[in-house]
Amino acid sequence: MLRFVEGDRGAFEILFQRYRDPVYGYLARIVGRASAEDLLQVSFLSVVRSRGRFDRDARFKPWLYAIATNAARDHLRRGRVEQLSSPGASSGADEAVDPPNVDPGRERAIRRALMQLPENQRLAIVMHRFQDLSFAEIAEALDLSESAAKVRAHRGYEKLRELLRGLWEEE
Amino acid sequence: MTKECQRAMEGLGQPQDAETAAHLAGCESCRSAFSTFEALSRARPPHPSPGRSAVPESELAKVAGRPAAPWWREAALVIVFNAVILAAGLWKLGTNLDNAAPLPDIWTIGIVLAFLVFAGPIIALAPRNRPLRKSLLFALPLVALAISFGGSGFDPGGGLIKAGIPCLSVEVLSSLAPIAFALWALTRTAFQPSRVVIGAMSAGAAGLLMLHVHCQIGTVAHLLGFHVLPWLAVIAAAIAIRSSLKSRSFAP
Numbered sequence: 001m002l003r004f005v006e007g008d009r010g011a012f013e014i015l016f017q018r019y020r021d022p023v024y025g026y027l028a029r030i031v032g033r034a035s036a037e038d039l040l041q042v043s044f045l046s047v048v049r050s051r052g053r054f055d056r057d058a059r060f061k062p063w064l065y066a067i068a069t070n071a072a073r074d075h076l077r078r079g080r081v082e083q084l085s086s087p088g089a090s091s092g093a094d095e096a097v098d099p100p101n102v103d104p105g106r107e108r109a110i111r112r113a114l115m116q117l118p119e120n121q122r123l124a125i126v127m128h129r130f131q132d133l134s135f136a137e138i139a140e141a142l143d144l145s146e147s148a149a150k151v152r153a154h155r156g157y158e159k160l161r162e163l164l165r166g167l168w169e170e171e
Numbered sequence: 172m173t174k175e176c177q178r179a180m181e182g183l184g185q186p187q188d189a190e191t192a193a194h195l196a197g198c199e200s201c202r203s204a205f206s207t208f209e210a211l212s213r214a215r216p217p218h219p220s221p222g223r224s225a226v227p228e229s230e231l232a233k234v235a236g237r238p239a240a241p242w243w244r245e246a247a248l249v250i251v252f253n254a255v256i257l258a259a260g261l262w263k264l265g266t267n268l269d270n271a272a273p274l275p276d277i278w279t280i281g282i283v284l285a286f287l288v289f290a291g292p293i294i295a296l297a298p299r300n301r302p303l304r305k306s307l308l309f310a311l312p313l314v315a316l317a318i319s320f321g322g323s324g325f326d327p328g329g330g331l332i333k334a335g336i337p338c339l340s341v342e343v344l345s346s347l348a349p350i351a352f353a354l355w356a357l358t359r360t361a362f363q364p365s366r367v368v369i370g371a372m373s374a375g376a377a378g379l380l381m382l383h384v385h386c387q388i389g390t391v392a393h394l395l396g397f398h399v400l401p402w403l404a405v406i407a408a409a410i411a412i413r414s415s416l417k418s419r420s421f422a423p
Contacts, residue, residue, distance in 0.1 A: 003262075004234070005238065005239045006238050007234055007237045007238050007239075009231055009234050012231065012234070020219060021218055024218065024219040025218070036219070037219055037220065041226060042421065043227045043421065044226050045227075045230060046418075046420040046421040046422050047422075048230050048231065048234060049228050049230070049359070049419060049420040049422075050242075050359065050360070050420040050422030051234075051239040052239035052240045052241050052242050052244075053242045053298045053359075053360070053420075053422045053423075054239075054298075054422075055298060055299065063422075063423070064422045066422075067361075067420075067421045067422050067423070068184075068421075069423065070361030070362075070418075071361075071421040072359075074361065074362060074418060074421065077362075077414075109211060110211065120421060126209075127185075129211050130211075135180070135181070143301055143423065145199070145357035147177055150172070150177050150180045150181075151172050151177075153183075153204075154172055154176065154180055154200070154201070154204050155172075155178065157203065157204035157207040157208055158200060158203045158204055158207070160207050160211075160369065161203045161204075161206065161207040164210070
């Protein structure tokens with residue numbers, strides 16, 4: 001990132017290739033896949049436009065997730081959340097990328113349960129469980145203390161267990 | 172959530188050590204969190220469609236070979252703009268001290284307002300500094316109370332509203348351009364109400380400082396109704412406007 005801040009265009013390509021998939025996965029779990037593509041682009045556009053705001057002593061990954069989180073929050077604030085489909089329905093975008101060995105019903109149930117969590121718990125869980133961010137990185141991305149990040153994740157996991165109890169008992 | 176729970180959370184996703192296992196045996200809440208974590212691991216990560224480009228070429232072309240401008244350059248521009256508005260206002264209204272309150276009170280409130288005018292943009296636009304932003308937010312009602320109750324009590328007569336309209340006009344009109352400029356700068360970061368409040372506090376403080384020096388009326392009703400409330404209304408309007416503006420960047 002420091003090379004990019006200094007004007008090395010090629011460094012951006014490296015960052016994009018490295019973080020494109022994880023950030024897309026993060027956004028898809030928060031706003032849905034159809035919107036995630038646009039927000040992925042918006043997030044990297046923000047990296048380009050705001051590279052002067054990057055703290056040289058900070059880590060790039062939490063900064064990028066902070067940007068993606070802000071973009072997703074703005075998207076949700078403006079009421080552009082995708083309607084969670086009924087169990088039988090699936091968007092075209094979902095079908096287009098689902099590998100054949102995946103249980104789309106289970107995936108939808110998890111996403112629906114995640115969407116029922118308070119936003120602060122949902123973000124902490126998605127970053128921690130699905131994006132492999134450490135609690136220190138989550139704290140940096142969400143501008144929290146590390147212990148606050150742990151509390152949010154802990155409460156979120158507990159609540160998620162309640163929400164998904166039926167699904168796991170079936171298995 | 173206890174300290175032991177917090178320590179156990181560090182081990183989430185790692186091979187369990189004896190300490191974590193002992194904690195889990197006695198903590199239902201952590202067992203629940205850990206089992207949910209394990210169960211979610213089976214969920215598959217989504218992938219974007221291949222071939223999607225990163226950002227428009229026109230944006231990347233601006234980067235090539237040019238180091239990024241530091242964030243404080245925009246804050247400095249806002250400060251200069253606030254200073255120009257303040258200087259123009261004081262030149263127009265006159266720099267004579269018409270406030271009849273005790274000098275220490277005048278100086279204390281004047282310094283606080285000058286701090287808001289000149290340091291506010293830096294605090295509003297800094298990428299970090301959340302604690303400082305929080306402190307300034309907590310200070311907002313205190314500043315409002317200090318201005319309202321820190322007057323001389325002098326009432327030249329002429330009716331509350333009739334005497335108040337000129338002050339209200341100065342506060343609102345002198346805030347318009349600085350707030351517009353501050354909002355422009357704030358669209359270059361993600362929308363955060365705390366940043367907007369501080370940016371608007373700062374923009375409106377230039378008008379308040381002019382009135383603080385120049386207005387001779389010192390009653391609580393006048394200061395509250397025609398100095399402070401217009402300032403607070405301007406801040407509220409700034410939040411509403413910024414929330415509807417599109418962000419140019421979502422960087423913190």
